[in-house]
Amino acid sequence: MGAQWKAKGKDLAASARGRVFGKLSKDIMVAARSGADPAGNARLRLLVEQARKVSMPKDTLERAIKKGAGLTGEGVNFEHVIYEGFAPHRVAVMVECLTDNVNRTAPEMRVLFRKGQLGTSGSVAWDFDHMGMIEAEPAAAGADAELAAIEAGAQDFEAADEDGVTLFLTDPADLDLVSRALPTHGFTVLSAKLGYKARSPVDPRSLSAEQLEEVETFLAAIDANDDVQNVFVGLAD
Numbered sequence: 582m583g584a585q586w587k588a589k590g591k592d593l594a595a596s597a598r599g600r601v602f603g604k605l606s607k608d609i610m611v612a613a614r615s616g617a618d619p620a621g622n623a624r625l626r627l628l629v630e631q632a633r634k635v636s637m638p639k640d641t642l643e644r645a646i647k648k649g650a651g652l653t654g655e656g657v658n659f660e661h662v663i664y665e666g667f668a669p670h671r672v673a674v675m676v677e678c679l680t681d682n683v684n685r686t687a688p689e690m691r692v693l694f695r696k697g698q699l700g701t702s703g704s705v706a707w708d709f710d711h712m713g714m715i716e717a718e719p720a721a722a723g724a725d726a727e728l729a730a731i732e733a734g735a736q737d738f739e740a741a742d743e744d745g746v747t748l749f750l751t752d753p754a755d756l757d758l759v760s761r762a763l764p765t766h767g768f769t770v771l772s773a774k775l776g777y778k779a780r781s782p783v784d785p786r787s788l789s790a791e792q793l794e795e796v797e798t799f800l801a802a803i804d805a806n807d808d809v810q811n812v813f814v815g816l817a818d
Contacts, residue, residue: 602637604810606645607679608774610657613649623757627773634771664690666700669795670788673705673815675777680808693803696795708815709777712736713756715749717768724767733762739818746771750778779815 609632612625619626625646632642647653660683664676674697680686691699715735719726726747730738734755739748747768751759753775760773785793796816804812 600805600807601635602641603807605632605635605637606641607659607810609642609645610649611659611661611679613646614651614657617646617650617652627757627760630770631772662686663702663706664694664699665702665705666694667698667705668799668814669697670783670792672697672783672796673708673779674800674803675705675709675813676803676809677776677811677813678806678808679810686806686808689806689808693799693806696799705815706777708780709813710780711753712776712778713751713753713759713773714776714778715751715756715760715763715773716746716771717749717763718744718746718771720764720767720769726768729763729766729768732766733759735759742818774811776811777813779813782815782817784817 605628609625609628612622612628615624616622617625619629629642629646644653648655649657651657658681659679660681662678662680662683664678666674666676668674676690678686678690718741726738726741726749729735730749733749735749735751737750739750741747749759749763749768756773756775760770763770788796800812800814803809
């Protein structure tokens with residue numbers, strides 16, 4: 582969890598499907614500003630692959646690409662904003678937003694952070710590394726994550742989670758290169774993005790069950806905001 586926070590439970594994930602599509606559509610629109618052809622736009626190519634993995638409807642995907650590339654006559658004016666601070670019990674949090682109205686998003690973040698602490702720019706960023714993050718799963722039995730990480734050029738990897746997904750970590754500049762290489766080493770890429778990984782995450786064993794629940798409730802409320810794209814948290818797995 583020292584990387585990207587995700588809501589727990591498959592039922593919750595299913596109920597949030599529309600929100601997942603909405604967030605992914607925003608990313609696609611922003612990426613498509615640099616060109617509507619995934620073959621010549623590495624960032625867009627990765628997002629198109631991710632959209633297919635989560636079964637985003639084809640018309641939704643195509644509409645997002647065309648809108649972002651300016652082919653529909655509609656303007657796309659999303660601003661990338663990061664909010665830093667702490668969840669309850671001093672757990673560091675980086676909240677990545679894409680918003681078309683910062684004057685709406687900023688007060689909403691202040692309200693959401695009332696049960697934690699909203700910091701200033703740089704207040705917790707110093708304790709996070711900016712990295713490429715690739716989620717992948719074995720394409721066949723026996724795929725070796727450590728060997729794949731070495732041969733694909735990843736800096737590190739985190740052991741597979743309960744769903745069998747391994748997180749490969751890269752230098753930001755190597756994100757596309759490594760994501761292209763992993764399939765040749767036995768892994769299917771599910772998502773690839775730039776993100777933040779905590780350098781010194783809080784050990785959840787130092788918190789009580791009640792305290793952990795307070796942290797999860799706080800993070801879920803942040804993640805549910807329409808302008809929030811990603812939540813990176815300093816809590817160890």
